[in-house]
Amino acid sequence: MLHLYIARHGQTHWNVEKRMQGWLDSSLTELGLYNARALGKRLKDIEFNQVYISPSKRTEETAKAILGSRRLPLVKDRIFREMSLGPWEGKKQEDIERDEPDLFHAYFQNPEAYRQPGCESFFDLESRVRLALQSILNSHSSGNVLLVTHSVFILMLLNIIKGRGIHDIWNSSYIHDTSLSLVAFDKNGTADILKEGDGEHRKPISVF
Template structure:
Protein backbone atom coordinates (compact mmCIF):
# COMPACT_ATOMS: atom_id res chain seq x y z
CA UNK A 1 0.00 0.00 0.00
CA UNK A 2 1.16 3.51 -0.81
CA UNK A 3 -0.67 6.54 0.58
CA UNK A 4 -0.56 10.09 -0.72
CA UNK A 5 -1.85 12.28 2.11
CA UNK A 6 -2.75 15.68 0.68
CA UNK A 7 -3.82 18.98 2.18
CA UNK A 8 -6.55 20.82 0.25
CA UNK A 9 -5.91 23.81 -2.02
CA UNK A 10 -6.13 27.43 -0.94
CA UNK A 11 -9.35 29.09 0.22
CA UNK A 12 -10.23 32.71 0.91
CA UNK A 13 -10.21 31.91 4.60
CA UNK A 14 -6.62 30.67 4.25
CA UNK A 15 -5.69 34.00 2.66
CA UNK A 16 -7.43 35.93 5.44
CA UNK A 17 -5.94 33.59 8.08
CA UNK A 18 -9.32 32.63 9.45
CA UNK A 19 -9.74 29.39 11.36
CA UNK A 20 -11.85 27.07 9.17
CA UNK A 21 -12.28 23.80 11.01
CA UNK A 22 -15.62 22.28 9.98
CA UNK A 23 -16.76 25.43 8.14
CA UNK A 24 -17.43 24.36 4.56
CA UNK A 25 -15.33 26.86 2.61
CA UNK A 26 -14.69 26.22 -1.12
CA UNK A 27 -11.40 26.65 -2.96
CA UNK A 28 -10.60 30.10 -4.28
CA UNK A 29 -9.27 30.73 -7.79
CA UNK A 30 -5.68 30.15 -6.70
CA UNK A 31 -6.69 27.01 -4.84
CA UNK A 32 -8.20 25.59 -8.02
CA UNK A 33 -5.03 26.49 -9.94
CA UNK A 34 -2.81 24.81 -7.34
CA UNK A 35 -4.92 21.65 -7.51
CA UNK A 36 -4.67 21.67 -11.31
CA UNK A 37 -0.88 22.02 -11.15
CA UNK A 38 -0.72 19.23 -8.58
CA UNK A 39 -2.89 17.00 -10.74
CA UNK A 40 -0.48 17.47 -13.64
CA UNK A 41 2.47 16.83 -11.35
CA UNK A 42 0.95 13.55 -10.17
CA UNK A 43 -0.45 12.47 -13.52
CA UNK A 44 1.85 9.43 -13.67
CA UNK A 45 0.91 8.17 -10.20
CA UNK A 46 -1.37 5.15 -10.70
CA UNK A 47 -4.01 5.91 -8.08
CA UNK A 48 -6.42 3.02 -7.54
CA UNK A 49 -8.86 4.89 -5.30
CA UNK A 50 -9.20 8.02 -3.20
CA UNK A 51 -10.83 9.06 0.04
CA UNK A 52 -11.75 12.64 0.86
CA UNK A 53 -12.90 14.67 3.82
CA UNK A 54 -16.57 15.62 3.33
CA UNK A 55 -15.69 19.34 3.31
CA UNK A 56 -15.82 21.03 -0.09
CA UNK A 57 -12.25 22.29 -0.13
CA UNK A 58 -10.90 18.75 0.24
CA UNK A 59 -13.39 17.16 -2.15
CA UNK A 60 -12.77 19.81 -4.82
CA UNK A 61 -9.03 19.28 -4.48
CA UNK A 62 -9.35 15.52 -4.98
CA UNK A 63 -11.73 15.91 -7.90
CA UNK A 64 -9.38 18.35 -9.67
CA UNK A 65 -6.24 16.30 -8.99
CA UNK A 66 -7.97 13.18 -10.34
CA UNK A 67 -9.74 14.91 -13.23
CA UNK A 68 -9.85 12.78 -16.38
CA UNK A 69 -9.11 9.57 -14.53
CA UNK A 70 -11.42 6.72 -13.65
CA UNK A 71 -10.48 6.69 -9.96
CA UNK A 72 -13.22 5.97 -7.39
CA UNK A 73 -13.56 8.79 -4.85
CA UNK A 74 -15.37 8.19 -1.56
CA UNK A 75 -16.10 10.53 1.34
CA UNK A 76 -14.55 9.56 4.66
CA UNK A 77 -15.87 11.58 7.62
CA UNK A 78 -12.81 10.69 9.71
CA UNK A 79 -10.63 12.78 7.37
CA UNK A 80 -12.41 16.00 8.39
CA UNK A 81 -10.36 18.83 9.90
CA UNK A 82 -10.12 19.57 13.61
CA UNK A 83 -13.25 21.40 14.80
CA UNK A 84 -12.67 24.92 16.10
CA UNK A 85 -16.15 25.42 17.53
CA UNK A 86 -16.71 29.08 18.44
CA UNK A 87 -13.31 29.98 16.95
CA UNK A 88 -14.40 29.19 13.39
CA UNK A 89 -14.21 32.34 11.28
CA UNK A 90 -11.86 34.02 13.80
CA UNK A 91 -8.24 35.04 13.32
CA UNK A 92 -5.33 35.13 15.74
CA UNK A 93 -4.21 38.45 14.24
CA UNK A 94 -5.37 41.80 15.67
CA UNK A 95 -8.07 43.45 13.56
CA UNK A 96 -10.04 46.68 13.73
CA UNK A 97 -13.05 44.70 14.87
CA UNK A 98 -11.08 42.67 17.42
CA UNK A 99 -7.77 44.36 18.34
CA UNK A 100 -7.11 41.87 21.16
CA UNK A 101 -7.94 38.35 19.93
CA UNK A 102 -7.94 35.43 22.35
CA UNK A 103 -4.25 34.40 22.78
CA UNK A 104 -5.37 30.77 22.71
CA UNK A 105 -5.97 31.21 18.96
CA UNK A 106 -2.26 31.84 18.45
CA UNK A 107 -1.39 28.91 20.71
CA UNK A 108 -2.88 26.57 18.11
CA UNK A 109 -0.10 27.51 15.67
CA UNK A 110 2.80 28.61 17.87
CA UNK A 111 2.33 26.66 21.09
CA UNK A 112 -0.01 23.74 20.39
CA UNK A 113 0.86 21.99 23.65
CA UNK A 114 -0.95 24.79 25.48
CA UNK A 115 -3.88 25.11 23.07
CA UNK A 116 -7.20 24.54 24.82
CA UNK A 117 -10.13 23.38 22.72
CA UNK A 118 -12.82 26.10 22.68
CA UNK A 119 -16.54 25.56 23.18
CA UNK A 120 -17.71 23.14 20.51
CA UNK A 121 -14.13 22.42 19.42
CA UNK A 122 -11.86 19.39 19.31
CA UNK A 123 -8.60 19.15 21.24
CA UNK A 124 -5.29 18.42 19.54
CA UNK A 125 -4.90 15.14 21.52
CA UNK A 126 -8.44 14.22 20.44
CA UNK A 127 -7.57 14.91 16.80
CA UNK A 128 -4.40 12.82 17.09
CA UNK A 129 -6.34 9.89 18.55
CA UNK A 130 -8.95 10.15 15.79
CA UNK A 131 -6.43 10.27 12.95
CA UNK A 132 -4.27 7.51 14.42
CA UNK A 133 -7.32 5.25 14.76
CA UNK A 134 -8.35 5.97 11.17
CA UNK A 135 -4.85 5.31 9.85
CA UNK A 136 -4.62 2.02 11.73
CA UNK A 137 -8.00 0.88 10.40
CA UNK A 138 -6.99 1.79 6.84
CA UNK A 139 -3.64 0.04 6.80
CA UNK A 140 -5.20 -3.14 8.23
CA UNK A 141 -7.59 -3.50 5.29
CA UNK A 142 -6.49 -6.61 3.42
CA UNK A 143 -8.30 -5.57 0.25
CA UNK A 144 -6.14 -2.44 -0.05
CA UNK A 145 -2.66 -3.83 0.57
CA UNK A 146 -1.61 -3.55 -3.09
CA UNK A 147 -3.31 -0.19 -3.75
CA UNK A 148 -2.07 3.35 -4.29
CA UNK A 149 -4.47 5.65 -2.44
CA UNK A 150 -5.01 9.41 -2.34
CA UNK A 151 -6.28 10.87 0.95
CA UNK A 152 -7.56 14.44 0.52
CA UNK A 153 -7.68 16.10 3.90
CA UNK A 154 -6.55 19.15 5.91
CA UNK A 155 -3.49 20.71 7.52
CA UNK A 156 -3.93 19.70 11.16
CA UNK A 157 -5.40 16.32 10.19
CA UNK A 158 -2.38 15.64 7.98
CA UNK A 159 0.08 16.46 10.77
CA UNK A 160 -1.84 14.29 13.22
CA UNK A 161 -1.61 11.31 10.86
CA UNK A 162 2.08 11.84 10.16
CA UNK A 163 2.82 12.21 13.87
CA UNK A 164 1.29 8.77 14.42
CA UNK A 165 3.74 7.34 11.89
CA UNK A 166 6.83 9.43 12.60
CA UNK A 167 6.54 11.19 15.99
CA UNK A 168 8.16 14.64 15.97
CA UNK A 169 10.44 15.97 18.67
CA UNK A 170 7.78 17.75 20.70
CA UNK A 171 6.19 19.98 18.05
CA UNK A 172 2.82 19.06 16.58
CA UNK A 173 3.36 21.02 13.35
CA UNK A 174 6.58 19.21 12.45
CA UNK A 175 8.30 21.65 10.02
CA UNK A 176 5.32 23.99 9.96
CA UNK A 177 1.75 24.06 8.67
CA UNK A 178 1.72 22.03 5.41
CA UNK A 179 1.49 23.97 2.17
CA UNK A 180 -1.83 23.98 0.33
CA UNK A 181 -1.92 20.98 -2.04
CA UNK A 182 1.21 19.56 -0.43
CA UNK A 183 1.32 15.82 0.05
CA UNK A 184 3.13 13.22 2.11
CA UNK A 185 3.96 9.73 0.86
CA UNK A 186 3.59 6.77 3.19
CA UNK A 187 4.44 3.18 2.31
CA UNK A 188 2.79 0.36 4.23
CA UNK A 189 4.76 -2.88 4.24
CA UNK A 190 3.59 -5.89 6.26
CA UNK A 191 1.17 -3.64 8.12
CA UNK A 192 3.84 -1.13 9.15
CA UNK A 193 3.63 2.46 7.82
CA UNK A 194 6.82 4.26 6.84
CA UNK A 195 7.03 7.95 6.00
CA UNK A 196 8.81 8.35 2.65
CA UNK A 197 8.36 12.10 2.07
CA UNK A 198 6.31 15.00 3.41
CA UNK A 199 5.23 18.52 2.46
CA UNK A 200 5.94 17.84 -1.21
CA UNK A 201 4.58 20.37 -3.71
CA UNK A 202 4.32 20.55 -7.49
CA UNK A 203 4.62 24.34 -7.68
CA UNK A 204 7.09 27.02 -6.59
CA UNK A 205 6.13 28.32 -3.12
CA UNK A 206 5.34 32.03 -2.86
Protein backbone atom coordinates in the same frame (compact mmCIF):
# COMPACT_ATOMS: atom_id res chain seq x y z
CA MET B 1 3.76 -2.32 -0.28
CA LEU B 2 1.12 0.37 0.24
CA HIS B 3 1.85 3.91 -0.91
CA LEU B 4 -0.32 6.53 0.77
CA TYR B 5 -0.39 9.84 -1.11
CA ILE B 6 -1.54 12.61 1.22
CA ALA B 7 -2.54 15.98 -0.22
CA ARG B 8 -3.83 19.09 1.47
CA HIS B 9 -6.75 20.86 -0.19
CA GLY B 10 -6.08 23.83 -2.46
CA GLN B 11 -5.92 27.43 -1.28
CA THR B 12 -9.33 28.78 -0.24
CA HIS B 13 -10.71 32.30 0.08
CA TRP B 14 -10.56 31.95 3.86
CA ASN B 15 -6.91 30.94 3.63
CA VAL B 16 -6.22 34.19 1.81
CA GLU B 17 -8.14 36.12 4.47
CA LYS B 18 -6.30 34.18 7.22
CA ARG B 19 -9.54 32.85 8.69
CA MET B 20 -9.65 29.63 10.68
CA GLN B 21 -11.65 26.97 8.83
CA GLY B 22 -11.94 23.75 10.81
CA TRP B 23 -15.24 22.05 10.02
CA LEU B 24 -16.65 25.13 8.26
CA ASP B 25 -15.83 25.65 4.63
CA SER B 26 -14.69 28.05 1.95
CA SER B 27 -14.36 27.49 -1.79
CA LEU B 28 -11.06 27.26 -3.64
CA THR B 29 -9.41 30.29 -5.19
CA GLU B 30 -8.19 30.36 -8.78
CA LEU B 31 -4.69 29.64 -7.48
CA GLY B 32 -6.02 26.78 -5.37
CA LEU B 33 -7.61 25.14 -8.40
CA TYR B 34 -4.50 25.73 -10.51
CA ASN B 35 -2.24 24.06 -7.97
CA ALA B 36 -4.65 21.14 -7.55
CA ARG B 37 -4.64 20.55 -11.31
CA ALA B 38 -0.84 20.86 -11.30
CA LEU B 39 -0.65 18.16 -8.62
CA GLY B 40 -2.94 16.05 -10.78
CA LYS B 41 -0.50 16.34 -13.70
CA ARG B 42 2.32 15.37 -11.36
CA LEU B 43 0.40 12.24 -10.29
CA LYS B 44 -1.08 11.40 -13.69
CA ASP B 45 0.84 8.13 -14.01
CA ILE B 46 -0.14 6.84 -10.56
CA GLU B 47 -2.94 4.29 -10.63
CA PHE B 48 -4.95 4.87 -7.47
CA ASN B 49 -6.88 2.00 -5.92
CA GLN B 50 -8.94 4.33 -3.76
CA VAL B 51 -9.44 8.02 -3.03
CA TYR B 52 -10.45 9.19 0.44
CA ILE B 53 -11.56 12.73 1.29
CA SER B 54 -13.18 14.61 4.12
CA PRO B 55 -16.76 15.81 3.52
CA SER B 56 -15.57 19.40 3.15
CA LYS B 57 -16.29 21.12 -0.15
CA ARG B 58 -12.67 22.27 -0.40
CA THR B 59 -11.32 18.72 -0.31
CA GLU B 60 -13.87 17.50 -2.84
CA GLU B 61 -13.04 20.34 -5.25
CA THR B 62 -9.35 19.57 -4.82
CA ALA B 63 -9.72 15.82 -5.34
CA LYS B 64 -11.76 16.32 -8.51
CA ALA B 65 -9.16 18.74 -9.86
CA ILE B 66 -6.37 16.28 -9.08
CA LEU B 67 -8.16 13.38 -10.76
CA GLY B 68 -9.26 15.35 -13.82
CA SER B 69 -10.82 12.94 -16.31
CA ARG B 70 -10.05 9.86 -14.23
CA ARG B 71 -13.29 8.26 -13.08
CA LEU B 72 -12.64 7.19 -9.51
CA PRO B 73 -15.26 7.36 -6.76
CA LEU B 74 -14.51 9.67 -3.85
CA VAL B 75 -14.97 8.00 -0.48
CA LYS B 76 -16.08 10.71 1.95
CA ASP B 77 -15.69 10.14 5.65
CA ARG B 78 -15.94 12.56 8.57
CA ILE B 79 -12.99 10.81 10.18
CA PHE B 80 -10.76 12.72 7.72
CA ARG B 81 -12.13 16.16 8.70
CA GLU B 82 -9.96 18.99 9.92
CA MET B 83 -9.64 19.64 13.65
CA SER B 84 -12.83 21.14 15.07
CA LEU B 85 -12.29 24.75 16.19
CA GLY B 86 -15.83 25.71 17.20
CA PRO B 87 -16.30 29.46 17.71
CA TRP B 88 -12.96 30.22 16.06
CA GLU B 89 -14.15 28.95 12.69
CA GLY B 90 -14.62 31.79 10.22
CA LYS B 91 -12.72 34.25 12.41
CA LYS B 92 -9.47 35.92 11.39
CA GLN B 93 -6.38 34.74 13.24
CA GLU B 94 -5.43 38.29 14.18
CA ASP B 95 -8.81 38.81 15.88
CA ILE B 96 -8.52 35.57 17.83
CA GLU B 97 -4.99 36.43 18.92
CA ARG B 98 -6.19 39.84 20.10
CA ASP B 99 -9.30 38.62 21.92
CA GLU B 100 -8.03 35.30 23.31
CA PRO B 101 -4.24 35.58 23.46
CA ASP B 102 -3.67 32.81 26.02
CA LEU B 103 -5.80 30.26 24.17
CA PHE B 104 -4.30 31.29 20.83
CA HIS B 105 -0.79 30.90 22.25
CA ALA B 106 -1.65 27.46 23.65
CA TYR B 107 -2.96 26.29 20.28
CA PHE B 108 0.27 27.12 18.45
CA GLN B 109 2.89 26.95 21.21
CA ASN B 110 1.62 24.50 23.84
CA PRO B 111 -0.86 22.17 22.09
CA GLU B 112 -1.00 19.73 25.00
CA ALA B 113 -2.54 22.49 27.14
CA TYR B 114 -5.00 23.74 24.51
CA ARG B 115 -8.63 23.22 25.56
CA GLN B 116 -11.74 24.92 24.20
CA PRO B 117 -15.27 23.86 25.26
CA GLY B 118 -17.20 22.07 22.55
CA CYS B 119 -14.13 21.62 20.34
CA GLU B 120 -11.58 18.91 19.77
CA SER B 121 -8.37 18.98 21.77
CA PHE B 122 -5.17 17.84 20.11
CA PHE B 123 -5.57 14.61 22.08
CA ASP B 124 -9.04 14.14 20.54
CA LEU B 125 -7.61 14.79 17.09
CA GLU B 126 -4.77 12.36 17.65
CA SER B 127 -7.22 9.59 18.57
CA ARG B 128 -9.32 10.28 15.48
CA VAL B 129 -6.32 10.37 13.15
CA ARG B 130 -5.04 7.08 14.58
CA LEU B 131 -8.41 5.50 13.80
CA ALA B 132 -8.37 6.99 10.29
CA LEU B 133 -4.91 5.62 9.57
CA GLN B 134 -5.76 2.19 10.92
CA SER B 135 -8.91 2.14 8.82
CA ILE B 136 -6.87 2.73 5.67
CA LEU B 137 -4.28 0.11 6.63
CA ASN B 138 -7.00 -2.41 7.40
CA SER B 139 -8.52 -1.86 3.95
CA HIS B 140 -5.32 -1.69 1.89
CA SER B 141 -2.19 -3.78 2.23
CA SER B 142 -0.75 -2.76 -1.14
CA GLY B 143 -1.29 -0.42 -4.08
CA ASN B 144 -1.73 3.35 -4.17
CA VAL B 145 -4.21 5.31 -2.07
CA LEU B 146 -4.89 9.05 -2.30
CA LEU B 147 -6.06 10.96 0.77
CA VAL B 148 -7.12 14.58 0.33
CA THR B 149 -7.52 16.24 3.68
CA HIS B 150 -6.43 19.22 5.83
CA SER B 151 -3.24 20.76 7.22
CA VAL B 152 -3.56 20.00 10.94
CA PHE B 153 -4.90 16.51 10.19
CA ILE B 154 -1.84 15.88 8.00
CA LEU B 155 0.54 17.26 10.62
CA MET B 156 -0.99 14.95 13.22
CA LEU B 157 -0.84 11.97 10.86
CA LEU B 158 2.85 12.55 10.17
CA ASN B 159 3.45 13.14 13.88
CA ILE B 160 1.91 9.75 14.68
CA ILE B 161 3.93 8.00 11.99
CA LYS B 162 7.10 9.57 13.39
CA GLY B 163 6.17 8.27 16.85
CA ARG B 164 6.26 11.72 18.42
CA GLY B 165 4.19 13.35 21.15
CA ILE B 166 1.55 16.02 20.66
CA HIS B 167 3.98 18.75 21.74
CA ASP B 168 5.88 18.16 18.47
CA ILE B 169 2.95 18.50 16.07
CA TRP B 170 4.07 21.87 14.71
CA ASN B 171 7.71 20.75 14.34
CA SER B 172 7.38 19.45 10.78
CA SER B 173 7.55 20.79 7.25
CA TYR B 174 4.86 23.39 6.57
CA ILE B 175 1.85 21.86 4.84
CA HIS B 176 1.10 24.33 2.04
CA ASP B 177 -2.05 24.10 -0.05
CA THR B 178 -1.91 21.03 -2.35
CA SER B 179 1.43 19.98 -0.87
CA LEU B 180 2.13 16.28 -1.17
CA SER B 181 3.29 13.86 1.48
CA LEU B 182 3.99 10.25 0.61
CA VAL B 183 4.28 7.36 3.04
CA ALA B 184 5.16 3.77 2.16
CA PHE B 185 3.93 0.96 4.42
CA ASP B 186 5.36 -2.55 4.19
CA LYS B 187 3.34 -5.69 4.90
CA ASN B 188 4.13 -5.37 8.62
CA GLY B 189 2.81 -1.80 8.75
CA THR B 190 6.25 -0.25 9.11
CA ALA B 191 6.16 3.24 7.64
CA ASP B 192 8.72 5.17 5.62
CA ILE B 193 8.02 8.85 4.90
CA LEU B 194 9.22 9.46 1.33
CA LYS B 195 7.91 13.01 0.90
CA GLU B 196 6.73 15.58 3.42
CA GLY B 197 4.93 18.77 2.45
CA ASP B 198 6.41 18.65 -1.06
CA GLY B 199 5.12 21.50 -3.22
CA GLU B 200 7.35 21.45 -6.30
CA HIS B 201 4.26 21.62 -8.55
CA ARG B 202 2.87 24.75 -6.92
CA LYS B 203 2.73 28.06 -8.82
CA PRO B 204 4.14 31.10 -6.96
CA ILE B 205 1.41 33.37 -5.61
CA SER B 206 3.01 36.33 -7.41
CA VAL B 207 1.90 34.84 -10.75
CA PHE B 208 -1.78 35.38 -9.88
